[in-house]
Amino acid sequence: MFKIVMICAIIGLVAAVHHPIEHRPLPHIPAPHPVPVHHGDESHAEVVSRKDDVRADGFDSSLETSNHITRSESGDVNGNIQGGFGWISPEGEHVDIKYVADENGYQPSGAAVPAIPDYIVRSIAWNAAHPQAPEVHNVHPGAHH
Numbered sequence: 001m002f003k004i005v006m007i008c009a010i011i012g013l014v015a016a017v018h019h020p021i022e023h024r025p026l027p028h029i030p031a032p033h034p035v036p037v038h039h040g041d042e043s044h045a046e047v048v049s050r051k052d053d054v055r056a057d058g059f060d061s062s063l064e065t066s067n068h069i070t071r072s073e074s075g076d077v078n079g080n081i082q083g084g085f086g087w088i089s090p091e092g093e094h095v096d097i098k099y100v101a102d103e104n105g106y107q108p109s110g111a112a113v114p115a116i117p118d119y120i121v122r123s124i125a126w127n128a129a130h131p132q133a134p135e136v137h138n139v140h141p142g143a144h145h
Contacts, residue, residue, distance in 0.1 A: 042067055068094075078102075084110075 045067040053060045062072035073083025084098040097110040 045069070 058076040071085040075081040080102040086096040
């Protein structure tokens, strides 16, 4: 499933490269914490900056909108991706999530990502140390398949 998602993402990025996009430089506006919340219509947010670079050895991509939503990621030829995304919560707090997606799966991190409870960590370790025995299928003597 992961490979299908990766292929679709790369096809989308390649399609975006074939349609030139005006890249406007991002103005330097320092934002105090917390950022004021505007409870307006989010459908009117505009793209402030967007960069897409698709190469034979991977890709780099980033996006920022006028309502403080950000995304950036990079990937390599092996399907490994690292990146992050962020937004301003309704409470005015800046939420940042970083992630790695590789042969070990999707691994998010950030203050908004809940920690895995200790009992789950112990359960995973126990399952890894005690693999399930393979099922034995009885074949009845004399039965023809």
